[in-house]
Amino acid sequence: MKVISLANQKGGVGKTTTAINLGTALAAVGQRVLLVDLDPQGNASTGIGIENSARQKSTYDVLVERLPISAAALPTIVPNLSIVPATSDLSSVDITLSGESNRANRLRDCLRSESGDYDYVLVDCPPALNLLTLNALSAANSVLVPLQCEFFALEGLTQLLSTIKEVRSALNPKLEIEGIVLTMYDRRNNLCHQVAADARQTLGEMVFETVIPRNVRLSEAPSHAMPALLYDETSAGSLAYQRLAAELRSRSAGA
Amino acid sequence: MKVISLANQKGGVGKTTTAINLGTALAAVGQRVLLVDLDPQGNASTGIGIENSARQKSTYDVLVERLPISAAALPTIVPNLSIVPATSDLSSVDITLSGESNRANRLRDCLRSESGDYDYVLVDCPPALNLLTLNALSAANSVLVPLQCEFFALEGLTQLLSTIKEVRSALNPKLEIEGIVLTMYDRRNNLCHQVAADARQTLGEMVFETVIPRNVRLSEAPSHAMPALLYDETSAGSLAYQRLAAELRSRSAGA
Numbered sequence: 001m002k003v004i005s006l007a008n009q010k011g012g013v014g015k016t017t018t019a020i021n022l023g024t025a026l027a028a029v030g031q032r033v034l035l036v037d038l039d040p041q042g043n044a045s046t047g048i049g050i051e052n053s054a055r056q057k058s059t060y061d062v063l064v065e066r067l068p069i070s071a072a073a074l075p076t077i078v079p080n081l082s083i084v085p086a087t088s089d090l091s092s093v094d095i096t097l098s099g100e101s102n103r104a105n106r107l108r109d110c111l112r113s114e115s116g117d118y119d120y121v122l123v124d125c126p127p128a129l130n131l132l133t134l135n136a137l138s139a140a141n142s143v144l145v146p147l148q149c150e151f152f153a154l155e156g157l158t159q160l161l162s163t164i165k166e167v168r169s170a171l172n173p174k175l176e177i178e179g180i181v182l183t184m185y186d187r188r189n190n191l192c193h194q195v196a197a198d199a200r201q202t203l204g205e206m207v208f209e210t211v212i213p214r215n216v217r218l219s220e221a222p223s224h225a226m227p228a229l230l231y232d233e234t235s236a237g238s239l240a241y242q243r244l245a246a247e248l249r250s251r252s253a254g255a
Numbered sequence: 256m257k258v259i260s261l262a263n264q265k266g267g268v269g270k271t272t273t274a275i276n277l278g279t280a281l282a283a284v285g286q287r288v289l290l291v292d293l294d295p296q297g298n299a300s301t302g303i304g305i306e307n308s309a310r311q312k313s314t315y316d317v318l319v320e321r322l323p324i325s326a327a328a329l330p331t332i333v334p335n336l337s338i339v340p341a342t343s344d345l346s347s348v349d350i351t352l353s354g355e356s357n358r359a360n361r362l363r364d365c366l367r368s369e370s371g372d373y374d375y376v377l378v379d380c381p382p383a384l385n386l387l388t389l390n391a392l393s394a395a396n397s398v399l400v401p402l403q404c405e406f407f408a409l410e411g412l413t414q415l416l417s418t419i420k421e422v423r424s425a426l427n428p429k430l431e432i433e434g435i436v437l438t439m440y441d442r443r444n445n446l447c448h449q450v451a452a453d454a455r456q457t458l459g460e461m462v463f464e465t466v467i468p469r470n471v472r473l474s475e476a477p478s479h480a481m482p483a484l485l486y487d488e489t490s491a492g493s494l495a496y497q498r499l500a501a502e503l504r505s506r507s508a509g510a
């Protein structure tokens with residue numbers, strides 16, 4: 001079982017969209033995938049079609065009550081893809097767990113006892129370097145960083161990479177960087193070219209070959225409560241996430 | 256002096272872009288404006304041209320050491336526009352102030368003693384409903400909510416509006432909603448139309464007439480360390496923010 005956390009404290013860069021669609025693309029080729037929605041906004045849960053009323057058990061219960069993952073995970077409309085949904089209660093986790101010594105390792109401990117059921121676990125993080133994201137980085141084998149091709153997005157990367165180093169020395173010595181995936185790429189836009197070139201120059205191999213284009217079907221799909229791969233399988237966005245899934249598997253295999 | 260906080264826990268919706276460009280548009284018509292950068296990413300500080308090396312005093316010192324605003328505020332390349340810059344230290348404020356009783360009112364107390372110097376104070380918030388955003392909501396006369404015309408963005412609005420109600424009853428009884436401004440509007444995109452129509456239908460008068468279009472000059476300007484109004488004054492983005500400033504002033508005057 002490989003645990004990959006989708007993290008970037010910069011907001012709106014495509015963390016949730018990547019978690020949902022990469023998860024679906026892996027499930028589509030037979031991998032058993034679990035999504036863990038660690039964002040109080042619950043966008044991954046909504047985007048994959050889990051109504052609020054169905055979120056009786058959630059990641060809040062897993063982190064705070066140590067509910068086993070198997071008791072919280074729900075099937076989705078995608079075969080081989082399950083999710084532990086999120087509710088807005090998650091935003092109080094910083095306060096609820098503030099006295100606990102082991103509070104950053106809660107998710108890691110819960111996932112440890114589930115390792116037989118899934119091939120991949122994808123954790124969708126909120127846009128902050130807070131206790132929720134720390135739980136995701138502590139539990140992860142690797143971090144996948146969606147990077148929007150925009151000026152502000154590049155600026156936040158240094159902070160994120162230094163946080164990953166801190167987590168590696170304090171909480172999770174084996175934490176690796178799975179890679180950086182360029183998102184919302186618009187080939188007509190000079191700034192995009194520039195940011196992408198800068199990223200490849202400074203980060204080299206860490207940047208995935210696959211680039212996710214800006215594609216309206218990716219942003220329409222959540223309003224139909226399904227991943228883009230089901231909403232419009234041959235759209236540029238869906239095809240890009242299928243390529244990303246293939247590249248992810250070949251990079252891990254080669255490792 | 257009117258304190259307006261730019262808040263929305265959904266990431267990447269245009270909080271920083273609105274703070275910088277609305278601030279500049281108000282300064283351009285003679286209003287004395289202070290930006291307060293409350294985001295550990297420091298995007299507003301970078302976007303207005305404040306190098307990291309110039310951020311010796313920052314919002315961290317204001318919140319934690321109770322440094323007076325006048326000792327932290329820096330002039331910018333825009334006449335009439337100053338900024339209290341942010342550094343990544345801000346991300347530890349939750350922990351540093353965790354034992355303090357009055358921790359959500361730190362910014363409010365600091366701004367109280369500055370009221371003579373500015374006509375407007377715009378506070379740029381991080382994408383989270385955390386202690387930093389609570390400080391901004393406690394200090395504010397009103398909240399301006401940038402709303403991206405996307406499905407996920409609409410979903411987060413309910414959480415934000417209920418947090419504003421909670422803050423009104425617990426911390427700041429006079430907190431009003433200045434309005435909701437639609438951002439990154441692309442008239443060729445059906446989803447945009449739909450989200451904009453939904454927002455106007457459910458929120459009515461709260462939604463500003465002025466809509467900010469998706470405009471590449473707005474995302475290019477920060478890489479030149481200046482607001483779009485200086486980078487390209489006649490671009491669609493700049494003109495929209497000038498209209499927004501005019502509408503903001505006429506809405507307040509009419510109040």
Ligand SMILES: Nc1ncnc2c1ncn2[C@@H]1O[C@H](COP(=O)(O)OP(=O)(O)OP(=O)(O)O)[C@@H](O)[C@H]1O
Pocket residue numbers: 010011012013014015016017018039043125126127183184185212213214215216218219220222237264265266267382405406407408
């Ligand atoms: N490649 C793409 N093309 C077009 N739209 C996209 C693309 N990727 C994401 N989006 C849209 O952009 C917005 C931001 O994406 P998303 O919500 O996935 O980012 P996020 O990093 O998870 O945001 P947050 O920081 O709030 O958690 C969403 O409305 C989404 O539908």
Ligand SMILES: Nc1ncnc2c1ncn2[C@@H]1O[C@H](COP(=O)(O)OP(=O)(O)OP(=O)(O)O)[C@@H](O)[C@H]1O
Pocket residue numbers: 009010011012127150151152153265266267268269270271272273294298380381382438439440467468469470471473474475477492
């Ligand atoms: N109207 C617009 N047209 C085109 N690009 C825009 C527009 N508004 C903002 N952007 C770009 O979109 C990205 C997100 O905007 P911005 O950083 O202002 O959002 P934010 O809400 O402050 O994000 P965060 O939640 O991370 O603080 C930035 O790269 C910005 O340059």
Ligand SMILES: [Mg+2]
Pocket residue numbers: 015016017039043124125126
């Ligand atoms: Mg998200």
Ligand SMILES: [Mg+2]
Pocket residue numbers: 270271272294298379380381
């Ligand atoms: Mg911002």
